[in-house]
Amino acid sequence: MGLKKDIRALAKKHFGECVDVRRHLHENPELSFQEYRTCGYLREQLQKMGLTDIKTVAETGLLATVKGEPGGKPVLLRADIDALPISERNEVAYASKNPGVMHACGHDAHAAMLLLCAKILVQLKDRLKGDVHLLFQPGEEVMPGGATRVLGEEAYQNLGSPIHIGQHVRPDIPVGKVGFRSGKFMASMDELFLTVKGKGGHAAMPENAIDPVLIASHIIVAAQQLVSRMGSPKIPSVLSFGKVLADGAINVLPDEVYIEGTFRTFDENWRKEALAKLETLVKGMAKSMGGSCELKINHGYPHLVNDPQLTADLAKGAEEYIGSAKVIEVDQWMAAEDFAYYSHNGPACFFMLGVGNSEKGIVSGLHTPTFDLDESAIEIGGGLMAWLALGRF
Template structure:
């Protein structure tokens, strides 16, 4: 039997177990930094495979180390990463493995990611003697809430790692199709809170007030010009105000208006520029209209930029597995995130 055929046979043998694992995790979703049950299952599985296992990284993170039997001093180490947390969403699907926890659901595929990586660990462990390098299996908590990856890095998870691979399930693709692309693929994600201060009063006498709602409306429009007039079409970015809160009555002009939004971009330089300009535009517009604006920016994830050499390794492997026609390397792979 050829190696590709042997690999496919190994995967086929594991499919029932992968499906059962994914459905079990789906039934028992856990939110960011609460993945106690999930991480316990992961750790036990990795120990059963005979890997060196670390737990409690960034609270609930798990790392399993597989040392290749053919490794020599200075051998390369590759990390493969999956996320474990669920979302605060109530599941309405009528399925046998529906979430058993009200208000929590694996709606982003992390149950699948975790199950896939456990299967990969199983398959590669069977090939331990043939491996001329080492593999770290990284199970990350709190992907849905910014904060899971950075503390794992600070705890030393990436020490000695020469490259890292991850995946994300996507319902836009049919089964057997793979998307992979070098360079920027996932945008940064920063949160913005803008608090506009005006002067309240009666709606019938607006001349005695400084209307923060009107100021907020102008700020929303002005922020969009940062995209349409200050951003190159070859360097895409998004600024969205998704929530506005102001006022307590239909005939009263309030003292304040609060806006919540997000900014996404694909490069570090563009991200820094847009965050600076958001602050300048919001405060400038408010000042020009007689009010003021407090700007709070909560740093989120930086852009995900895929290394060219590592991407080519993954692309080549994908082509060998599913064929050139089912490997997407177009701009459609890029995403401004969720």
């Protein structure tokens, strides 16, 4: 029996077990950097396979190694494990038991698929060329991101220079398909916090006040120049403000307005330049209207770059495993991912796994209270990761 058939057979054999793993994790979600029970559970699962080289990383994550033949290029396969502060509205037997916390981004499935991959690799390790490192990473959903902590760990630094491979579920891609994108794939992400200060007063006598609501309104509109007129149209950029708090009343002008937003792009030089321009713009606009504006920037993840050669090789490997008709090219995505840090640290590829199924009503987007996935994707994703690691495409 060939390698591909062996992998498919093992993926099918252990599929049910890993569905149970996914459902256990889904019922017991934990927020970023609080994944203690999740980490302990995953460690137990790895130990049951006979793995002994298991290290704690970033406090609530795990790094396990399946040893292969010496001399081969090491590979790191990554799954994130944290959940989101969302109240689940799915009426399923495995719904979250932790009020206000939910696996709404598929990280439960990512962990289950990496465990399925591990089961396959352990049973086929005599055909493994080089070590495969399995990273169950915490804290992807919040800055500074678990990846930054992993990169600073001695256990990670001792791996040398592995190839980094990760996958992410996508409900907008039908189950059975996978999507690749070479080069710049996902955006950088910075968080913006603005405090616009004026002078409060009676709404009927604005001449005695400095209206921060009006100033904030002008700032929100004017700041769009950052994308429409200051940035090159060749560089995708997004500036969005999603939270505006003005604690006045129908007849009260407040002293200040609080604004939160995000800036995302695909070019690190423009990112730095744009944020500097934004600060000049918002402060100048507020000053010109008699007020002031403080801008705090939380610098988040860089843009994610898929190594062109590695991506081409993995896409070809995926075609051999699931068929060329099921491997698609996906567009650039303005979402952000801390896997981006690995992509700036060595050859990396982050690809998308379809989990949507309109016939079953599985259509809700990521980060929504009704997100779910077609669990048949676990067999596909776990087997594919094992195939890519064993085949070294």
